[in-house]
Amino acid sequence: xxxxxxxxxxxxxxxxxxxxxxxxxxxxxxxxxSETSTIARALTDEGFxxxxxxxxxxxxxxxxxxxxxxxxxxxxxxxxxxxxxxxxAFVVVTGCFAQLKPLTIAEMDGVDLVLGSNxxxxxxxxxxxxxKKASGEVHAGKIMTNKEFFxxxxxxxxxxxxxxVQDGCDYFCSYCTIPLARGKSRNADVRTTxxxxxxxxSEGAKEIILTGVNIGDFGKSTNENFFQLIQELDKIEExxxxxxxxxxxxxxxxxxxxxxxxxxxFMPHFHIPxxxxxxxxxxxxxxxxxxxxxxxxxxKIKSLLPHAFIGVxxxxxxxxxxxxxxxxxxxxxxxxxxxxxxVFTYSERPxxxxxxxxxxxxxxERKIRSQVLHQISDKKTRHFYxxxxxxxxxxxxxxxxxxxxxxxxxxxxLKVKLPYDxxxxxxxxxxxxxxxxxxxxxxxxxxxx
Numbered sequence: 001x002x003x004x005x006x007x008x009x010x011x012x013x014x015x016x017x018x019x020x021x022x023x024x025x026x027x028x029x030x031x032x033x034s035e036t037s038t039i040a041r042a043l044t045d046e047g048f049x050x051x052x053x054x055x056x057x058x059x060x061x062x063x064x065x066x067x068x069x070x071x072x073x074x075x076x077x078x079x080x081x082x083x084x085x086x087x088x089a090f091v092v093v094t095g096c097f098a099q100l101k102p103l104t105i106a107e108m109d110g111v112d113l114v115l116g117s118n119x120x121x122x123x124x125x126x127x128x129x130x131x132k133k134a135s136g137e138v139h140a141g142k143i144m145t146n147k148e149f150f151x152x153x154x155x156x157x158x159x160x161x162x163x164x165v166q167d168g169c170d171y172f173c174s175y176c177t178i179p180l181a182r183g184k185s186r187n188a189d190v191r192t193t194x195x196x197x198x199x200x201x202s203e204g205a206k207e208i209i210l211t212g213v214n215i216g217d218f219g220k221s222t223n224e225n226f227f228q229l230i231q232e233l234d235k236i237e238e239x240x241x242x243x244x245x246x247x248x249x250x251x252x253x254x255x256x257x258x259x260x261x262x263x264x265x266f267m268p269h270f271h272i273p274x275x276x277x278x279x280x281x282x283x284x285x286x287x288x289x290x291x292x293x294x295x296x297x298x299x300k301i302k303s304l305l306p307h308a309f310i311g312v313x314x315x316x317x318x319x320x321x322x323x324x325x326x327x328x329x330x331x332x333x334x335x336x337x338x339x340x341x342x343v344f345t346y347s348e349r350p351x352x353x354x355x356x357x358x359x360x361x362x363x364x365e366r367k368i369r370s371q372v373l374h375q376i377s378d379k380k381t382r383h384f385y386x387x388x389x390x391x392x393x394x395x396x397x398x399x400x401x402x403x404x405x406x407x408x409x410x411x412x413x414l415k416v417k418l419p420y421d422x423x424x425x426x427x428x429x430x431x432x433x434x435x436x437x438x439x440x441x442x443x444x445x446x447x448x449x
Contacts, residue, residue: 023059024050024061031164034163042121060086064098066095092115093115106135107136114137117140146183162208162211165193165229170214173285190228209245215245215247250288271313272298311339313341317363382441395418395430396428404419432446
C-alpha cells in the first residue's frame with residue numbers, strides 16, 4: 001500500500017479532469033453537506049461534470065462521518081455501491097472517518113485515495129491521473145495542530161443553504177471523537193463570513209442556516225464572538241431568513257435569544273443539544289452545563305418566542321447511565337416545553353474517555369431506551385404542530401416534487417405541503433395551515449396570496 005501522509009502531489013495535468021463525471025455521497029451532519037457542496041464546485045471548476053451517485057461516474061467521492069458505529073458501516077456500503085456502479089471508477093474517501101481511520105479505509109477493496117479533514121479541500125491536488133491503484137493512497141495530516149479554516153456553503157442541492165461558520169471543537173466530551181477528527185475550534189473573521197453569506201445570497205439563497213461543529217464558539221480564533229456575527233449578518237438586506245443550527249446551551253446566551261426575538265431575519269427556531277437529563281450523566285459526559293441551565297434556556301426562549309420550535313439532541317445508553325439516571329432524564333424531558341427530540345443510541349468509539357467508565361448499558365437496553373424517547377418526541381411534536389391549525393404562516397417552498405406535492409417550512413420550522421407548482425420553487429409565500437396530518441408530521445396548506 002502506498003502511504004504519503006500529509007505529502008502533496010506537486011504536478012498534475014488537470015486537463016485529464018475535463019468532462020470526467022464525478023458523483024458525491026455525503027454522510028452525517030449538515031456541515032458535511034456544506035463541505036461536499038464546496039468540494040463539488042471546486043471540481044466542476046476544474047472541468048468535472050457532476051452527476052448523481054446512482055449514475056455511472058469516473059470518480060466517486062464519499063464524505064464520511066464517524067459519530068456512531070452505524071456511520072462507519074454506511075461508509076463501507078457507499079464504497080461498495082460505487083464499485084458496483086463502475087468497477088473501474090476512481091474512489092475517494094474523505095471526512096471524519098477518513099481522518100480517524102485512514103489506513104483502515106485504504107485497505108478496503110476499490111478505494112484509491114483517502115483524504116483527511118483538511119486535505120479534502122485540496123482534492124484536485126491529489127487526484128493524479130485518475131488511474132485505479134493496487135491499494136489506497138493516504139493523505140491525512142495532523143489535525144490537532146492545524147489552524148487553517150476552509151469556509152463552505154451548500155448551493156444547488158437544497159433550497160436552504162448551509163453556511164459553515166466554524167470548524168473543530170475544544171470540548172473533548174468523554175463519548176465524542178469529533179475533536180480528533182476535526183481539530184481545534186477555528187473560524188474566519190466576521191467580515192469574511194458576512195461576505196461569504198452575501199455570495200450565497202447572490203447565487204439565489206433565500207434562507208441560510210449557520211452551521212459548524214460548535215458554532216457558539218465562533219470568534220475564538222479571531223478575538224470575536226458569535227453574537228457579533230449574527231448582528232452583522234442581520235444587516236444583509238437581500239437575505240430573508242437565517243437559522244441557527246445546533247448550539248451548545250452554555251453558549252446560547254440570553255443576549256442571543258433576545259436578539260433572535262427582535263430580529264425579522266433570524267427565525268424562531270433553536271436546536272440545542274441536551275444529551276442527558278441527568279446531571280450525573282452530564283458530568284460523566286464532561287458536558288459544560290447542567291440541566292438547570294438547560295431548562296433556563298428553554299424557559300427564556302418560550303417567554304419571548306412562545307411559538308418557537310426547539311429541537312433537542314439526546315444520547316441514550318451511554319456508559320454510566322443507570323436505570324435511575326435514565327428515569328431522572330425522562331422526568332426532566334417530559335417537563336420541557338420542546339418540539340422534538342433527536343435521539344442517538346450510544347455506541348462505543350475508540351480513543352474516547354467514556355471507555356474507562358465502568359457501568360455498561362446492554363445494547364438491548366439501549367434500544368429500549370431509544371424507543372421510549374422516540375415515543376416522547378412523537379408526542380411532543382404532534383402537540384407542537386396541533387397548536388397552529390388554521391393559522392397563517394410564511395413558507396419557503398422547496399423545489400423537489402413527490403407525487404404532485406411540494407414541501408416547505410414556516411418560520412418556526414413547521415413542515416407544509418402544497419400541490420406542486422414549479423413557479424413557487426425557492427419563494428416565500430403566505431399560506432393557511434388547513435389541517436395537520438399526524439402520520440406524515442406535516443400541514444396540508446393553501447396559498448392565500
